[in-house]
Amino acid sequence: MNERTGLLPTATKNDRTLTSLFEHPGHGAAIRPEEEEEEEEIEGDSRSHSFSASISYQDLSGTCVGSFVFVLYHVVFCLAQAAAVPGHTGVLAKVAALGTVTAGTSFIFRVNIPALYPATDLFLAPFLAKMAESIQDVLQTKGGHDDDTLFLNTLLAVTGFGLFLSGSLSILAARWKLANWGAYLPYSVLCGFFTTIGILMWTLGFAVDTGQKIGSVVTSNDRKVIQNAFLHHFPSVVVGSGMHYAGRQHPYWVLFCIFMTVIIFYTILWTTGTSIAQAQEAQWLFSPKELQTPPREAYGPPLPFGTMVAAWNGVIDWDAFQATLPTVVALAFLYVIRCSLHASALFKNKRLLVRRNEHSDDVPVATARPRRNQSPRLTLGAILEQGYGYSQLVAAWIGGITVAPSVAASLTLFQLNAEKPAPQFGSNLLLLAFYLSDFQLVQYIPKTAFSCLMVLAGIDMCRTWLIGSFFKTNDKLEWAVAPLLVILSFSVGMLYAILMGIAASAFLFVANFQKAGTVRFVGSGLSLQSTVERTPREVTWLEQNNYLTQILMLQNFLFFGNAQSILSYVSTMFEDDELQSDLNGRSELDSVTPSFVPEFIIVDFSMVSGMDTSAVDLFHEIVALCRDHDCTLFLSGTTVHLRSFLAGIRGLHVRFMTDLETALAKAEDGLLSRIFPLEIEPRSTRDGFVNALHKLEELHSLPTVTALEALRDYTSLVELVPGDVLVRDEGGIYCVETGVLKRTALNQTTWQPSWRHRNIHPPTIGQFHASNRRMTDLEKSFRVARVGPGWIIGGMEEEERGDYEAMTPCRLHHLPLSVMRTLEQSHPTLSIQLYKLLSFLNAKRQETTIQHLDQLVRILNGNTPRWE
Structure with a gap:
């Protein structure tokens, strides 16, 4: 443990799998809702000195460092988000900043996790680009494509509506215990669509660098255009690839690569004698025109509640709004899945953000007296509802773009002692300053610094969801759905590709399940x-x-x-x-x-x-x-x-x-x-007990007649008519001479003797022990369908459960338990012979049970029949 900062030992490589800015957890990442977050509590009087010292040195330094470091993340993310729609970078950057300041603050207030640092979510950038393209097509058809105000109002209204849908679905998913509902979708479908998002992010980075779409460049057949696009985009690919590799080693390297990109860019400008104006003209930098906010005649975006005011005033093209609805539905559907997976990563990541006592390497800081008003237990559903759901509603209401916590950057800022809310609010205040200044400082930052983040996002998503999933199984047929869905997304649209992907996965599931x-x-x-x-x-x-x-x-x-x-x-x-059939040898x-x-x-x-x-x-x-x-x-x-x-x-x-x-x-x-009909007439013989012993000898191949014939004088005859129940108040054994009895099981034996029918997690410990007792009773009972000549009913000390009912006229010979105990003293040899017989019968019953269990085990362990 670091003595100066009081940090945990550095996590191993296996414990830190989410080190990249855009890497997401795998499908169906499960969490344990019962894990409560560890809290620190400081008593006012006894620890006032250490509290003030903490404010003076650690908190103050952590606030300053965290605020200035993460505002760089904010600016880069906002500009990268705005670059998704070329020509409107200034307005959309302010919209992203507005959502970060408002929705991010709501996220920090509602979710009590260290080092959240919510930032604008670049996952939405491909959807913004696609919706902007649809709106632009409709406006161009109607002749209003030059009206930037109408275009921006419509785009932000559609975005707000999509965030409202996804936020509402996130809250419903949390309330209906579907916080991890991404686990209910086929894994290949998730891989395909997240790979599609990664490719779309890369194409956005290409559009930022070149000002053109990759399709138009490839189909232009102009060698000069292709070379110019390659020259502008190649540095972003190199930097993004380096960030992907270096960021997996430590998140610091991502920020270092961005700084080095800016330094190297200006070094090249100084070496070649290129001015900033020339670089802006050559599209290496954002021009002031791209960053400026166009003058508005009425209140509207990017001001707070500007989208709602514009909708109220009717400055929205509703035909273009309707044309984007399929993309909006796909956005809401996929974004809820993305939020559930991201919430799982956030929940697991918080276990790494725990401070230890400076005076002990093992004991967390805690007070001797627990607080009376403790915060409610933090679960995955609470994170999805309180954090993601409500922040999306706030962003839709305020007219901004929603946020997501920076899972990878949080560990870096935690190590800088900036995990408390103060530096998070401080970075939001600094971002507010950029918002008020129209991001004019950004015109001096090269486009490569923004597009490389999109390249990084594309590489991370493709590596995690496409390449990583390829090596998870040897059955490549199911994996083939992922690249198929990528093709379908770019050919028929994302919403239709979702339906086709689920249908394809359903057919594969049915086929694979039928093989079982x-x-x-x-x-x-x-x-x-x-x-x-x-x-x-x-x-x-x-x-x-x-x-x-x-x-x-x-x-x-x-x-x-x-x-x-x-x-x-x-x-x-x-x-x-x-x-x-061969009838020879049949009896x-x-x-x-x-x-x-x-x-x-x-x-x-x-x-x-x-x-x-x-x-x-x-x-x-x-x-x-x-x-x-x-x-x-x-x-x-x-x-x-x-x-x-x-x-x-x-x-x-x-x-x-x-x-x-x-x-x-x-x-x-x-x-x-x-x-063997049951209507057997009993024969009345003088030596009925000897006759019962003969039946016993015939059934079990034992020389019992000579050894136990002396017990005849100690037995009494019991006769039953059909329907009579054998009364065994005196205990002992009953030797069946003639007739058939059936064993009537107790009511509790109708309980299902299977673990899948048993309540594995009963509400109380008492119910668990009661369930154990019921299982024990079933294990002791031995179910017999029919009892006839050659059987012995009863035993020694253990009470045999169930009743015996006569099905035909029966003759039984009863040897009471009290007589058996007397014979132990008077005739020990005779008692030993009797106990040997009873032991043999019990052993035979156990052997029969073991043979039956062996048959069942061979059935369970054997191969499933393949003939269908």
Whole structure:
């Protein structure tokens, strides 16, 4: 840290990417609104001595240095802005100065950021030139092209109207949380139009040097005219290129290049013996005639509120005003995007403008007692509204040209200890002096000093938005939209090029998005099973026949460009397959006639973010297709938002499921119910418990009969009729001898077990912990569709959630938990055998779950099907 100035250590090269005067941040630059600006506060009594010392040495010197240094920026920017319309440099320079003094002051008052230094925005120069050309054409057609007053009044009225539109849109964007709305536009469109602005800035610099448009020079076919234009513009290209390279090293070099341009120019004049009048005649300097303000018969521009007075008096050509409206709309649209991107750069740049305590390298200056009336938190939306939006309205109202903070120059002035409002106001007062003197001093500054800034702006924009974007991706097709839009802007107009650019980007987006695919996984019940445990006979049958269940897992956003592929997948499932299946080796359980037409189709929406109306209409076609083939369609993983789109889908062949697991279990149950009917009559045997152990041994291949037969004397018989719910108040385990029970899940298990359905940022910490508890409850529960012979319900200490309802007459044998604890003391060997059985069953359940998770992981990590 510098002991004398108390500045931060110099930022690294990566931290200072916005070092050029005209370089703008990349597309969609995101900021964190919760970052509050760091404030300094000085207590009156305890620190009065240091406060007065600060005023005497640091603030006073910083005010003087900052005021005189930045007034040079002001003058250069105002003259460069005015040079966009040749022949009216004096009036437009005063208009730019008027906007800087008024709108810039408003910006400083409303936005509390160090070293703002608002200056006239050269981004508007190409639009001014284009609007001036349109107005001049209309006036020439009507025979009033020699009326400079009418021309200037109309031009400034159109400019004010455009600033009013862009200012209003900026305020609305900030209020509607669209402060970073440039991120919603295609990146290639932004690159194309900002590149167009850069090329227009370069052509303006050419017009300043030569007094002619580049098109007229190239098409003149006059070698002498082309050589003269090259001679006048070549120095600006050299200086602008040098400023582009040197300015990236340090902003001081930009100002140094301007000073050196003036010194070298006058050195050449002195060496060659050329007078100032001769240089003005040769168009190396602005002539006094160009800078003077023409006499006016009535109140009007460039005086304050002159544009409004001229409009009130009717000294405006409304036909010319109407002819410029397409350019005005393009100006308002693009300028709001530009302001949002520039506001992001300004917000991030303010983090570099923080002073540290002179006595500590780590602790910022702060008081022990916070202020009661603290300024509101500075966010990106506040900067866009309070700074850019209101300053544009002030400029439109006063009759000037709006301003933008000098992001690159702010760091230089901060290092000069001129970050406070005083030097900013001081530079505005000095600019006011130039305004009152009609900028007569400017006639001694060479045009190269102004045109090189426009060349610099063009190089910076083309390098950032065209060349820089080329190396960001290997897919050059999307990047090709940028140079295409540059050509369209110069051929069909900027507003129409905007619409065509957005349309081209939309087509490319649809094509690229369709390549990602809408179907994440295609399979059948043979490749993905539920976690429900089945008997060996049921497992064997499902392993041979579960192709009757077809599964589609969808992904991405479903819209008109990619949803059609879903119908293609489903329709192929019902095509007649000519392949002959090998019936050899099929067991006697295969009573179903071999068929490849599915009976159940599961469409999972767990990875779908949304859909449009065209996708909804497509699902109506899928439902009709399933109805024609007597197939049941399961729609699983649908959120509340998706169900609102699918609300019109009804019918006996459509069912909505909470998740994929439930849909798989229901489909398997539907297939098994045809082969293994549920109407099983229980047999009354004397050794019912032994019979249940035999079922257990058959299902799990365990020698349980001999080891656990001694538990028969400790069990009690429980009989249920269909519809009865098993009451488990005494705890313990229930061995199912005959019958089928279904597991009824708790209400909370209907909550979507997916992170995208979970509130990641709940309003309170309590809600976050409650959400965690709900997730934990779901993780502990094990969903079972059916429980039959060979199952054990219950366990040791952990309470099993959910209720069991008898679907058929059932016989169960209950071993209470109290008896199990007594057996631990009286018959430890028997208890160990029982616990080994329970451990094996739990391990088997976990193994089944792990296998199911492995299937899901392979689906998520696998490649998306490319057949569309």
